[in-house]
Amino acid sequence: MKRLFAASSVFYCLGIILVSLTRVSFWLILGLGIIIITAACLSFRNNRIFIVLVFLLALLVGALSLKNSYMRLKFHISNFVPYNDNTIYSLSGFVDSQPVMEQAGTSFVFRAQEIQANNLKWACCGKVLVKVDFPQDLSYADRLMLSGILRRPSGFSSGSRSYRNYLSGQGIYLTMRIKNSLQIKREGGKSGSKLIIFSLWLRAKLKQVIRRNLPDLPAGILSAMVLGDKNSIPWLVNNYMVKSGTVHILVVSGFNVGIVAFAGNLLLKIMRIRRRQRILLTIICLLFYCLITGASNPVIRATVMGIVFLLAYLLQREVDIYNCLACAALFILIVKPGQLFDIGFQLSFSSVLGISCLYPRIKSFLRLGNCKFRALRFICEGCLVSFCAWLGTMLIIAYNFHIISPVTILANILIVPLATLITLCGFSLVLCGSFSPFLGGIFSTTAAMFITLLLNINAAVIKIPFAYFYF
Amino acid sequence: MLNFTPEEKKAALFLLIIAFCGITLNSLAKLNYRVKKLFCPQERLARIDLNKISLEDLIMTRCLPPKTAQRIIAYRLQHGNFSSLEGLKEVRGIGNQRYERLKDIFFVE
Numbered sequence: 001m002k003r004l005f006a007a008s009s010v011f012y013c014l015g016i017i018l019v020s021l022t023r024v025s026f027w028l029i030l031g032l033g034i035i036i037i038t039a040a041c042l043s044f045r046n047n048r049i050f051i052v053l054v055f056l057l058a059l060l061v062g063a064l065s066l067k068n069s070y071m072r073l074k075f076h077i078s079n080f081v082p083y084n085d086n087t088i089y090s091l092s093g094f095v096d097s098q099p100v101m102e103q104a105g106t107s108f109v110f111r112a113q114e115i116q117a118n119n120l121k122w123a124c125c126g127k128v129l130v131k132v133d134f135p136q137d138l139s140y141a142d143r144l145m146l147s148g149i150l151r152r153p154s155g156f157s158s159g160s161r162s163y164r165n166y167l168s169g170q171g172i173y174l175t176m177r178i179k180n181s182l183q184i185k186r187e188g189g190k191s192g193s194k195l196i197i198f199s200l201w202l203r204a205k206l207k208q209v210i211r212r213n214l215p216d217l218p219a220g221i222l223s224a225m226v227l228g229d230k231n232s233i234p235w236l237v238n239n240y241m242v243k244s245g246t247v248h249i250l251v252v253s254g255f256n257v258g259i260v261a262f263a264g265n266l267l268l269k270i271m272r273i274r275r276r277q278r279i280l281l282t283i284i285c286l287l288f289y290c291l292i293t294g295a296s297n298p299v300i301r302a303t304v305m306g307i308v309f310l311l312a313y314l315l316q317r318e319v320d321i322y323n324c325l326a327c328a329a330l331f332i333l334i335v336k337p338g339q340l341f342d343i344g345f346q347l348s349f350s351s352v353l354g355i356s357c358l359y360p361r362i363k364s365f366l367r368l369g370n371c372k373f374r375a376l377r378f379i380c381e382g383c384l385v386s387f388c389a390w391l392g393t394m395l396i397i398a399y400n401f402h403i404i405s406p407v408t409i410l411a412n413i414l415i416v417p418l419a420t421l422i423t424l425c426g427f428s429l430v431l432c433g434s435f436s437p438f439l440g441g442i443f444s445t446t447a448a449m450f451i452t453l454l455l456n457i458n459a460a461v462i463k464i465p466f467a468y469f470y471f
Numbered sequence: 472m473l474n475f476t477p478e479e480k481k482a483a484l485f486l487l488i489i490a491f492c493g494i495t496l497n498s499l500a501k502l503n504y505r506v507k508k509l510f511c512p513q514e515r516l517a518r519i520d521l522n523k524i525s526l527e528d529l530i531m532t533r534c535l536p537p538k539t540a541q542r543i544i545a546y547r548l549q550h551g552n553f554s555s556l557e558g559l560k561e562v563r564g565i566g567n568q569r570y571e572r573l574k575d576i577f578f579v580e
Contacts, residue, residue, distance in 0.1 A: 104571050217517045218510075234517040235576050239532065266482055425489055442493040448510035449496060455516040470533075 002320065004051070008058040009326035012333065015062025016340050026067045033060045066337040077112045077126035078173035081150045090116040090147045091176070094191035096127060098200055098294070099138045100231060106132040109172065110146065111191075127171050129153070132178040140200050141192035145185040148176045169338040199291035203227055206292075209433040210426070213444035218451040221250070225419065226426035228252035228293030237455065242401065243468045244461050245390065245408030249419035251344075252293045254302035254352065259427055260289045261306050279314045283307050297332060297339060298348040304328035305352075321356045325349065346396050354392015355385055362388065386412035398471075407467035414457050422450045518578040521559070522552040534576050539564040553579050 018024075040053040072078060081089070096111035108130055115124045130146065138144075153164045153175050167173070178184055190197065206227055211219045220232030230238075233250060241247040264285035268278040290303040305328050312319040329349060332339050339345045362384055363369070371377040390408050398404055405411075425447035433440025461467060475483070499506040514520075519532065521543075529540040539562070546562045547553065556579055559565050565573065 104568070215511055217512050235534065236519060236532070237517055239534070262478070263482075266478055269476070270479065424485065428486055428489060439490075441497075442490045445493040445496045445510050446489045448512075449492070452508075452510055452512040452516075455512050459516055 003322050003326075004054070006320075006322040006326040008055060009330050009333075011055045011058035012062035012065075012330060013340055015059040015064075016066045016333065016337050018059070019063040019066045020341070024063065024067075026064070026071075029060055029063050029067060033057065033064065036060065062333070062337065065334065069337050072173075073125060075122065075124050076173075077115060077124045077128065077150075078152075080115055080117075080122065080124060081152075081174060083152065086149055087117050088147055089150050090145060091128065092116075092145050092187065093143070095138055095140055095142045095144065096192065098140050099136075101135060105134055106136045106138060108132075108138060109170075110144070110176070126173065129167060129172050129175045130178060131175065132184070134181065136178075136181075136184065141190040141197050143187040143189045143191055145187050146176060146178065147183050147185075148178055150174045150176055169336075169342065196291060199288065203229070203292045206430050206434065209430055209440060212437070213429060213433055213440045214448055217455075218448045221451050221455075222422065222426045222429070222447060224250045225252070225423050226256070226430060228296060228299065237458075240458050240462055242403070243405060244411040244415075244458055245397070245405040245468075246411050246415045246419075246458060248347075248351070248389075249415060251298055252296070253298045253348070254305065255420070256293075256423060257286060257289065257299065257302035257306050259423060261286055261310070263427060263431075276314065279310050283310055286310075297342060297345045300332055301325075301328040301348050301352070304331045325352055325356070343396065343400050347393050350392045350396055351389040352392075354390075355388045358388040358391060359385060382417065383409070383413050386416055403468055403470050405468040407461050407464055410464075411458065411461045414461070415454055418450055418454045418457070422447055422454065425450060514578055514580075519576060521556070521577040521579050522547065532576075534573070536564075539569075555579055 019029075036053055036057050040050060040057060043049040043053065077091075081087075091110065091112045092114035093110055093112040095108050097109040099106050099108035110128045110130045112124050112126055112128055115122050128150065152173065153167045167175075207223055207229060210222050210226070213219075214222060216232070217234065217237075220234070221237065223229040224233055228251070230250060238247065238250070241250060261282055264282045265278060268281055273281065286303050286306050290299050293299050305324050308324045308327055309319055332345065363381070366380075366384075368377055368380055368384070371380065387409055390412065394404075425443055429440055429443040429447055432443055496506065496510060500510075519529075519534075526540060526544045529535065529544065530537050535543070542562050542564055543559070546558075550558075553559070556570075556574055556577060558579075559573055559577070560567075560570050
C-alpha cells in the first residue's frame with residue numbers, strides 16, 4: 001500500500017473525532033490498544049489483517065492522544081482555583097507570548113511557576129491569559145509577579161465553538177485581569193527559550209525596516225504577508241477581504257515558506273556551498289522563519305512539508321504529496337490533538353488537499369496541457385489552482401462564517417498574482433532594507449504600488465452585485 | 472563568473488525590474504504630485520467616511536448593531552456632518568469602549 005502513512009493519519013484523525021463526540025473511558029481505549037497490539041504482533045505474516053489492525057491502532061492512538069491532552073497535571077494551576085473564587089492570588093512566572101498592545105491595554109499569556117494565596121505557596125504549572133487595562137511595556141520571557149483574581153473564561157457562545165473551548169484548545173483554563181499597575185511587579189531576569197527571544201527580536205527589527213520604508217497601511221499589510229503580524233491590519237481591509245474570499249493572502253502560508261526555501265537555496269548556491277550542506281542550511285532557514293512568523297498552523301504545515309520535500313531531494317527518494325501532507329498533520333496533531341478542530345488548521349489542510357486532489361484531475365479533464373499558448377495556459381492554470389482551493393475550503397467557510405462569496409474565484413484570479421508580487425517585493429525589501437536604507441526605499445515604492453492596486457481591486461470586486469451573501 | 476543558472480537569472484531580473492519600477496515611480500512623483508496616489512493608498516480604502524456612508528452600507532459592514540447604525544445616521548441628519556470622531560460619543564449606545572473600537576474603523580474628512 002503506497003499511502004499507508006496517509007491512511008493511518010486519517011484513522012488517527014478519526015480517533016480524535018470519535019473521542020470528542022463520545023465519552024469513552026481512557027482505560028477502555030488503553031485496554032483495546034493493548035489487545036490490538038498483541039493481535040498485530042500475532043498476525044504479522046497476514047498482510048491484510050495486519051493493515052486493518054494498524055489502522056485500528058492509529059485510530060486508538062488518536063483517541064488516546066486527545067484523552068491525554070484533556071488530562072492536567074495535579075499541580076496544574078487550574079486545580080488550585082475553585083469555581084467562583086474571589087481570592088486574590090499571587091503568581092510568579094514569565095510572559096509566554098508576544099504581548100499584544102492595544103489602545104485600551106495589553107494582553108499576553110503568562111506561564112505560572114508558583115502560586116501564592118493566604119500566605120501559602122505552591123509550585124505550579126500552566127498558562128493564564130492576562131489582560132492589562134492600561135498600556136504596559138512588556139516582552140516575551142519577562143519574569144513577573146502578578147496579583148489578582150483568577151477566573152475561568154466565560155463561554156460567550158454555547159457548543160464546541162465557545163471562547164472557553166477556544167482557550168482550552170490553547171492550554172489556557174484561567175484568566176486574570178490587571179486593573180492597577182501595583183498588581184504587576186517585575187522580578188527581573190528572563191525565562192523562556194533563547195531561540196524564541198532571538199526570533200522575536202529579529203521579527204521586531206524586520207518590522208521596523210518595513211515601517212521605516214512604507215506608510216502605515218501598506219506597512220501593516222506587508223507585515224502580515226511577510227512576517228505574519230496581523231495586528232496592524234485595519235478592520236475594514238480585513239472585512240473586505242473576508243467578503244471577497246481573499247483573506248488568506250494576509251496569512252503567512254506555504255507560498256511564503258516556498259519563497260524562503262527558494263531564496264535561501266539560491267543565496268547559498270551563489271556562495272558555492274555544496275548541495276548537501278545547502279539543503280541542510282535551507283532547512284534551518286525554514287525552521288527559523290517558522291519561529292519568526294509565530295509558528296501558526298499554516299506555517300507549521302508548510303514548513304514540515306518543505307522539510308519533507310527537501311529531505312526527499314537529499315535522500316533521492318520520491319515524494320508523495322498525500323504522505324507529505326499527512327506527515328505535517330500528524331506533526332501538529334501529536335503535539336496538540338485539539339488543533340483538529342481549529343478553523344485555521346482545517347482551512348490550511350483542506351485548501352492544500354483541494355489543490356492536490358482536484359487540480360490534476362480538472363486539468364487533465366479540460367486538457368489544459370494541450371493549450372499551445374504558454375501565457376494563456378499559465379493564466380488558466382493559476383485560475384484553476386484558485387478554484388480548487390476555493391472548492392476545498394468552501395464548506396468550512398460557509399459553516400463557520402455563514403458567508404458564501406461567489407466573487408471569490410474572480411477576486412482570487414486578480415488578487416493572488418498581485419499578492420505573489422507583493423510578497424516577493426516584501427521579501428526583497430526586508431532583505432535589502434536590512435542592509436541598506438537606500439535599497440529599501442527603492443523596493444518599498446513598488447511594493448506600495450502593488451498594495452494600493454490590490455486594495456482598489458478588492459474594494460471594487462465586492463461592489464459587484466451578488467458578490468457575497470450572508471446566511 | 473557570468474555563468475548564471477536559470478533561477479539566478481530570474482531572481483536577478485526580478486530584483487532589477489522592481490528597482491527600476493521603484494526609481495521610476497519616485498522620480499515621477501517628484502515631477503507630478505498626483506503620481507503619489509499610485510503608491511499611497513487613500514484613507515477610504517482602510518476606513519469608512521463617517522459623513523458619507525449610507526445607512527444600508529453601514530449596516531452591511533456589520534461593524535455595529537443595526538440600531539446603533541440607525542442612530543448614527545439619525546444623529547448626522549439632525550446635527551449635520553460630524554466635525555470629528557469624538558462626535559460619535561454623543562450618539563446613544565456608543566460608550567468609551569465601543570468608541571475605542573470604532574475609532575479605527577471610521578474617519579472624518
